[in-house]
Amino acid sequence: MxxxxxxxxxxxxxxxxxxxxxxxxxxxxTINAIEKGDYNPTIKLCLAICRAxxxxxxxxxxxx
Amino acid sequence: xxxxxxxxxxxxxxxxxxxxxTAGIRCALQPESKDFMQFKSxxxxxxxxIEYELEPIHFEPIGKKVTFDVEIEGPDGxxxxxxxxxxSPDSTSIVKEKITGTGNGHAKIHVTDADGxxxxxxxxxxxxxxxxxSSYSLQFKLKGxxxxxxxxxxxxxxxxxxxxxxxxxxxxxxxxxxxYDERQLAARGKAAMNALIxxxxxxxxxxxxxxxxxxxxISMYEVGIGSVIVGSTAFAIMCDINDAxxxxxxxxxxxxxxxxxxxxxxxxGAGMTFLGLGRFNEITGTGLVVGxxxxxxxxxxxxxxxxxxxEAADEES
Numbered sequence: 379m380x381x382x383x384x385x386x387x388x389x390x391x392x393x394x395x396x397x398x399x400x401x402x403x404x405x406x407x408t409i410n411a412i413e414k415g416d417y418n419p420t421i422k423l424c425l426a427i428c429r430a431x432x433x434x435x436x437x438x439x440x441x442x
Numbered sequence: 443x444x445x446x447x448x449x450x451x452x453x454x455x456x457x458x459x460x461x462x463x464t465a466g467i468r469c470a471l472q473p474e475s476k477d478f479m480q481f482k483s484x485x486x487x488x489x490x491x492i493e494y495e496l497e498p499i500h501f502e503p504i505g506k507k508v509t510f511d512v513e514i515e516g517p518d519g520x521x522x523x524x525x526x527x528x529x530s531p532d533s534t535s536i537v538k539e540k541i542t543g544t545g546n547g548h549a550k551i552h553v554t555d556a557d558g559x560x561x562x563x564x565x566x567x568x569x570x571x572x573x574x575x576s577s578y579s580l581q582f583k584l585k586g587x588x589x590x591x592x593x594x595x596x597x598x599x600x601x602x603x604x605x606x607x608x609x610x611x612x613x614x615x616x617x618x619x620x621x622y623d624e625r626q627l628a629a630r631g632k633a634a635m636n637a638l639i640x641x642x643x644x645x646x647x648x649x650x651x652x653x654x655x656x657x658x659x660i661s662m663y664e665v666g667i668g669s670v671i672v673g674s675t676a677f678a679i680m681c682d683i684n685d686a687x688x689x690x691x692x693x694x695x696x697x698x699x700x701x702x703x704x705x706x707x708x709x710x711g712a713g714m715t716f717l718g719l720g721r722f723n724e725i726t727g728t729g730l731v732v733g734x735x736x737x738x739x740x741x742x743x744x745x746x747x748x749x750x751x752x753e754a755a756d757e758e759s
Contacts, residue, residue: 395757404623407685410757417625 379415384438387431401430454606479584485520485567486577492569498531498562503553503588510551510563511587514541516580519573523566526553531562556588621690629686637677644669660727668731675735679742685750694747701740709733 388398395413399406404423411417412427419427424439431438479499486493501508514522526537536555541547553561567580622630648665652658681687688694708729 396754403621403690405626405685405690406754406757408623408625410753411625420624423624 379441381413381415381438384427384431385413387433387438391431393431398427398430402426454609457609458606480582482579482581483565484577484579485516487569487573487575489575492567494567496565496567498527498564499584501561501563501586503556503561503586508553508556508561508586508588510553511585512539512541512547512549512551513583514547514565514580515583516547517573517578519570520578520580521568521570522547522580523568524549524551525564525566526551527562527564528553528556528559530560531564622686623690626684626686626689629684630681633677633680633684633686636680637673640676641669641673644672664727664731667728671728671731671735675739678739682742682746694743698740698743698747701736701743705733705736705740707733708736 388395393401395409396406399409402409402423403426408417408419408423412419424435428435428438483494483496510524510526512524516522522541524537524539524541525535527533528536537551537553539549539551541549551563563584565582645665648658648660648662648669652660678687688697710733
C-alpha cells in the first residue's frame with residue numbers, strides 16, 4: 379500500500395527523495411520503495427524518518 | 443606515509459613474497475610432472491590387412507625432456523608402432539618405437555627437445571602374420587613424465603602486480619564510505635543466496651552431464667572458474683536490479699566503464715581463437731565466459747543507469 383502521508387509530509391517541507399535519504403542515511407531508492415509501499419522499513423528507520431520530517435510514528439505510519 | 447598505506451605496502455610485500463616462495467619451493471620439491479591415461483581400442487584383422495581407429499593423442503608437456511612409458515596389452519601377433527610428432531600430427535615424426543605385442547608389450551619413449559611444444563603420439567598396429575582374421579582388443583596404458591616445472595617470471599609478475607593492486611584497493615578504500623542501508627542489505631542477502639543456488643546448479647548440471655556423456659568436452663577447472671564467475675555476475679545483476687549493488691556514496695560510472703572494458707578485453711582474447719589466431723583451450727574457454735558475463739553486467743548497468751536517471755527526473759518534476 380502506498381504511503382501517501384510520507385510523500386505529503388516530505389513535499390510539505392519541500393524536500394526531494396534524495397534530500398530525505400541523505401538526512402536519514404539511506405539510498406533514494408529506499409525512500410522511493412517506502413513511499414510506493416514496496417518495502418516495509420524497520421522501526422529504527424521509521425523513527426529516523428519521523429525525526430527528519432518532524433512528525434510522529436502515528437502520523438506517518440499508522441494505518442486505520 | 444599514512445598508516446593505512448604503510449600497512450598495505452607491508453601486507454603486499456608479505457603476500458607477494460609468500461606467493462613467489464611457494465611457487466619456488468613447489469618447483470624445487472616437485473621437479474617432475476606426471477600424466478597418466480588408459481584406453482581401449484579394437485583392431486580388425488581382415489584378409490586384406492588391418493583396420494583400426496586410433497586418433498593421435500595430444501600432450502602439452504611442461505619442461506624440455508619428456509618420457510612416455512607405454513604399455514600395450516593385447517594378443518600375440520600384433521605389433522604396434524608408437525610415433526611421436528612435434529607441433530602437429532601431420533609433421534615429420536621425431537621418435538619411432540616398435541612395441542612387440544607379446545601379451546604385454548612395453549616401451550619407453552624419450553623426447554629430448556619438447557620444451558613446452560605440443561606433442562602428438564600416434565599408434566599404428568601391424569599384423570605380424572600369425573593372427574586369423576577377426577576383431578581383437580588392445581588396451582593402452584600411457585604414462586608421461588616431464589623433467590621439470592618451470593618458474594615462469596611473466597605470469598608470476600602479473601600475479602604479483604594484481605595482488606599488490608588488490609591489496610591496495612582493499613586496504614586503502616575507506617569501507618565506511620560504502621555503507622548499505624537496511625533494504626540494500628536485505629536485498630544483497632537474498633541475491634547472495636540465489637547466486638549460491640546458481641553456482642550449485644552449474645556444478646550439479648556439469649556432474650550429470652560429465653557422468654552421462656563420455657569424454658565431456660568441458661573440464662572441471664573450467665566449470666569451477668565458470669560457476670564462480672556466473673554466480674558473481676548473477677549476484678551483481680540481482681543486487682543492481684534491487685538498487686543494492688552500490689553503496690550509499692558510490693557512483694556507478696567507474697564500474698560501468700570497467701565492465702565494458704573487461705568485457706571487450708576478455709572477448710577479444712577469446713575471439714582470437716575464432717579468428718584462427720589462437721588455440722581453443724581452457725584459458726580461452728574461461729575468457730569467453732568472463733567476457734559474456736561482463737558484457738551482460740555492463741548492459742544491465744547501462745539500462746539501470748538510464749532508468750535511474752529517468753526515475754530521478756520524474757521524482758523531481
